[in-house]
Amino acid sequence: MSEQKTVRFIITRQDTADSAPYNEEFEIAYRPNMNVISALMEIRRNPVNAKGEKTTPITWDMNCLEEVCGACSMNINGKPRQSCTALVDQLEQPIRLAPMSTFPVTRDLQVDRSRMFDSLKRVKAWVPIDGTYDLGPGPRMPERKRQWAYELSKCMTCGVCLEACPNVNSKSNFIGPQPLSQVRLFNAHPTGAMNRDERLETIMGDGGLANCGNSQNCVQSCPKGIPLTTSIAALNREATMQSFRSFFGSDHAVD
Amino acid sequence: MADNREFFYRRLHSLLGVIPVGLFMTQHLVVNHFATKGEEEFNQAAGFMASLPFVYVLEALIIFLPLLFHAIYGLYIAFTAKNNVGRYSYFRNWMFMLQRWSGVITLVFVAWHVWETRVQAALGAEVNFQMMENILDNPFMLAFYIVGVLAAIFHFANGLWSFCVSWGIAVSPRSQQIVTYATLFVFVALSIIGLRAIFAFV
Ligand code: SF4
Numbered sequence: 157m158s159e160q161k162t163v164r165f166i167i168t169r170q171d172t173a174d175s176a177p178y179n180e181e182f183e184i185a186y187r188p189n190m191n192v193i194s195a196l197m198e199i200r201r202n203p204v205n206a207k208g209e210k211t212t213p214i215t216w217d218m219n220c221l222e223e224v225c226g227a228c229s230m231n232i233n234g235k236p237r238q239s240c241t242a243l244v245d246q247l248e249q250p251i252r253l254a255p256m257s258t259f260p261v262t263r264d265l266q267v268d269r270s271r272m273f274d275s276l277k278r279v280k281a282w283v284p285i286d287g288t289y290d291l292g293p294g295p296r297m298p299e300r301k302r303q304w305a306y307e308l309s310k311c312m313t314c315g316v317c318l319e320a321c322p323n324v325n326s327k328s329n330f331i332g333p334q335p336l337s338q339v340r341l342f343n344a345h346p347t348g349a350m351n352r353d354e355r356l357e358t359i360m361g362d363g364g365l366a367n368c369g370n371s372q373n374c375v376q377s378c379p380k381g382i383p384l385t386t387s388i389a390a391l392n393r394e395a396t397m398q399s400f401r402s403f404f405g406s407d408h409a410v411d
Numbered sequence: 412m413a414d415n416r417e418f419f420y421r422r423l424h425s426l427l428g429v430i431p432v433g434l435f436m437t438q439h440l441v442v443n444h445f446a447t448k449g450e451e452e453f454n455q456a457a458g459f460m461a462s463l464p465f466v467y468v469l470e471a472l473i474i475f476l477p478l479l480f481h482a483i484y485g486l487y488i489a490f491t492a493k494n495n496v497g498r499y500s501y502f503r504n505w506m507f508m509l510q511r512w513s514g515v516i517t518l519v520f521v522a523w524h525v526w527e528t529r530v531q532a533a534l535g536a537e538v539n540f541q542m543m544e545n546i547l548d549n550p551f552m553l554a555f556y557i558v559g560v561l562a563a564i565f566h567f568a569n570g571l572w573s574f575c576v577s578w579g580i581a582v583s584p585r586s587q588q589i590v591t592y593a594t595l596f597v598f599v600a601l602s603i604i605g606l607r608a609i610f611a612f613v
């Protein structure tokens with residue numbers, strides 16, 4: 157135990173959005189209870205690689221540091237997860253860090269997750285309450301339904317489910333599981349349901365719901381345990397009904 | 412793809428795979444199974460199918476047009492996936508990949524099979540027990556037929572599962588699990604029927 161313990165990292169780096177990626181190795185002193193982010197901070201403090209050469213500090217994204225914001229997601233030993241909760245003690249060494257491949261790299265481990273926020277805008281993942289006058293209180297939501305919906309609302313737009321999905325890639329326009337489950341959340345809300353048909357029609361467009369091929373990797377990978385495949389199957393049922401309603405005409409567009 | 416047609420195409424693809432293509436395949440396997448009863452019985456059963464009224468219309472509407480759409484659109488779907496069972500070796504992800512592989516194998520097999528039987532029939536050959544016996548005499552062809560038939564049955568059985576999920580029939584995890592078992596049963600049952608029919612010719 158007298159010998160100084162170290163932690164080895166192999167990090168995929170990239171200097172600009174369109175330059176070629178390369179690997180750089182680092183070796184830093186071990187401290188108990190380290191996580192990947194504290195190790196990255198250590199490297200930032202003294203940016204010297206394993207060969208002893210001075211290098212640039214590594215760029216990555218982070219915010220909450222407690223697995224609720226989703227910003228720090230990256231591939232750690234090949235699997236996408238949050239680096240703030242990836243404990244060094246539980247990882248096989250050398251620890252390989254790489255940016256998620258589904259998103260454009262901004263620099264090093266930092267990726268641009270805009271496509272997910274754009275999807276949320278596309279599907280109107282909110283409850284519209286604005287009017288030119290006070291609309292008064294909305295309909296009440298049963299408590300047990302609220303508890304159920306809370307689970308869906310835990311999504312932190314981290315992108316792990318998109319990274320895991322074989323149908324989300326550069327050859328396809330699939331929006332992925334994350335915005336779909338949000339459609340189910342907002343369609344379940346008593347006020348949100350007033351725009352149910354609009355959201356359904358949107359995800360029945362190109363690159364939408366029907367592109368799911370049911371590999372079900374998403375539900376196995378979501379760090380928040382969101383029942384993504386149940387959401388997708390439930391939306392499939394809704395979309396079936398919606399397609400009948402819009403083809404034949406219906407008095408029940410939103411109820 | 413034209414604007415916002417994808418949902419329609421995907422659902423049509425899913426539907427046609429089961430009705431009529433999957434149902435036709437099941438019926439075809441059952442008719443073939445008459446071969447286990449002997450040459451006479453098989454020729455009679457096959458002859459009955461060939462003598463159905465409006466057989467060209469039936470063939471076109473129930474077999475060739477739906478099959479063609481399902482095959483072409485299916486290829487497009489298969490080649491837009493980026494398989495990752497190396498990283499995610501979950502059961503459903505394997506099924507996802509095997510569904511695409513078996514689809515491509517089935518397409519190659521069916522194209523060859525149609526050429527060897529239906530097209531030859533149109534050119535004057537008679538499709539009967541004798542013909543199949545001659546084809547399956549070749550051990551390479553026998554292996555090709557076994558792989559092709561099993562791929563087609565797998566593709567149908569697993570496709571039945573996807574159909575149930577894609578149309579929102581099986582929503583909850585438990586119901587999807589039950590459908591997995593049911594389609595596994597379909598796979599085993601049809602495989603027994605298909606293989607028994609093949610081996611009746613050798
Ligand atoms: S659904 Fe889960 S894996 Fe996907 S973005 Fe949300 S939290 Fe991340």
Ligand code: FES
Nearest residue numbers: 219221223226240
């Ligand atoms: S920093 Fe927010 S999830 Fe890791």
